[in-house]
Amino acid sequence: MKIVQGSTSGYRRISTQDVAAAFDPRRLIQARRIEGLTKTSLARQLDVTPMSVTHWESGSNQPNADHIVELAQVLNVPEAFFAIGRPYIHVSQSDAHFRSLRRTPVAQRQKATAYVEQVWELTYALEKYVRLPEVDVPGLSNGESTSLGLDPADAARHVRNHWKLGLGPIPRVVRTLEKHGIILTLAEFAGESTPTVDAFSTSRLPRPIIVLTPERAKDVYRHRFTAAHELGHLVLHGESAHGDVKLEKEADEFAAEFLTPEESITPLLPSRMDLRALDQLSKEWGVSIESLIYRCRELGIVSDSAYRRAFQRLNQLRKVELFVGNPVNRHPGEMPILLREAFKMAEIKDLPLPVLADELAMRPARVRQLLGITDRRPKLAFV
Template identity: 50%
Template sequence: MSRTGNQLSLLPGAEADPMDTAPTPGAVARAFDAARLTQARHLAGKTKKDVAAAVGVTAAAVGQYESGVTKPRPDLIPRLAEELRVPITFFVSGRPHARLDASGAHFRSLRSARAWQRDRAIAHVKQVWELTLALEKRVQLPPVDLPGFAGGEVHSGVELPRSPVEAARALRVYWRLGTGPIPHLVRHLEARGIVVDAPPANHADREVDAFSIAYLRPIMVLTANRTDDVYRYRFTAAHELGHLVLHGDTAPGDTQHEREADAFAAEFLTPRDSVLPDLPARVDLSRLVELQQVWGVSVDSLLYRCREVGLLSDQAAGRAWRRLAGLRHQPGFVAESVSRYPGEQPVMLRQAFELAATETGLTVPTLAHELGWAVPRVRELLGLTHQRPVLRLVP
């Protein structure tokens, strides 16, 4: 799908609020939002003890601030903001909240991610949701068109099968994707109203591979663990799509769900009946390298597909994977970054902002003020971070 600005239509009467004078610490203390302190702490990856030590109070006091039992003194507001790297306005009440917690998210890595890392990930997706909501006040985003998602704007009456393989086939039919390779997978997801976020490498925790959550809009986060390999990245996106269509009404965290999402992703990206004629009847890694370019999935995934459809025995597949491990740095086998594939990079929120900027004069500082965020944070989530050219002086 081509994602030009005029495909996002402006909602009438959506004007940016004028910038106001920053409130004083005393005013922030009076309007203090306890949940914002928790959110900021989770975003920073800090414990209550960490925050308490930095601002000169007890961990119990921080707990009381977060539970709403008491409010921090005005002189503590700037210290909290500095420690958690947010403006003091971040703590002001009155802005929409996303009521999310880690128990409602499907995490790609079930075992390695620790509780604080999941909390940080959820705090991040809350901000993605808040940014999306702020943009939707001004711009009409693509409607959610995802069977099985209760909050979608498009109600087709289509109900996908519960079988992962059959669901993948049915969704391909519903989205009119045909039976061949799917180019620009992320663009297809955004075109159906799914918010996709790919945080930069310096933001994401390595232990959190990816996750998805359904809250008014489905949101999918593909972390830096995946962006360094476009084929793993695409499979992960399809895996998270599987969670959204198969497991929206069930509690996350089941290893069976992870297997089902993998089965969905394999069939969605490489339909058995379509890919089978392409697969070699014996181990041929050079042929699989060619096919990964065609189908947009890794050689590992194609080897698994060969074993799954009966072309390779478990022993033959095992030997092939061991050979493959020794070829990771050879031409054709080196991982390719998503940065080389524009169609796999999220653009919906950035283009929504650009349209609102053109039509209403919305600016990043105005949006930051409305959200209570620092300007660099807004730019980061919009994908507007710029790399300045480097001046090199030769002596």
């Protein structure tokens, strides 16, 4: 990354009346979805009718200054958040590949895509000060997708060759993706309000974005496979209809070949289901034992019955806390840092967090969350 010329916008000094006059309906939709509220639940908190919220969001009517104050309080944003004039890009549900689409309710997908919109806004703001790595993903260019015309395994080999990764283990998957211009974030937004959002990605933006979630981060090997799976979507499925089970299977095939190339892994896989041998390979290649068992069957090394018995035995051992997960926070190279490091560099150009938050018209705590910065300040409350 390199520092580039940029200038801060200064603290916003816009009155509530001016915000009401320059109201942007898209910002209300985004803020409401981030908070996981329906129009009805928001209306209830504001003591207005759901139809009023509908009119505000459609742009057929505007909230008055008093409503702006209440909206800011309920949706946990500065009043200036609702004003027009800032860069905005819409990400629809059809623009994102959700790993667990069928069991993810619409409201949770809306919250997730609104989160991606804000990640893009943060990235856009930082790129005025810091030059991020160029997007270098085969089949992608400035939000446009071009079919490689390859099957998943061949596409994975093509990416490995293009990125000069050789045929051995990839030490740091997340860092490798960031190095080639992909924005990754380990989303703390998921939590209890989006329990079924596993991971997702979109290639419809100038920079592709992959969102990883804490649930997968409990095991670094699942986390790495998920990142590779989402890379598969970016490379293979830019123009495809999302949510197809076939596409998810193809992304898995891409990830398996990307992390464990057939040419390299086949001679190393045991001819019988030896869990100790697979455990050693798991550590060397940075993939789960489950993934290697799948690979054994996929490459025709073991029979279906041996495959099933291996999973049964592995599940029994996991129940007695053997072969336990290895959290991603013990592996710095698998934690996204691109945006956080870009912000550190931007601070050199006089872009402290309050000024960045002001430019984005967000609260500093929200910007820290988007940057992946843990807020370690003590939480205080009135008594």
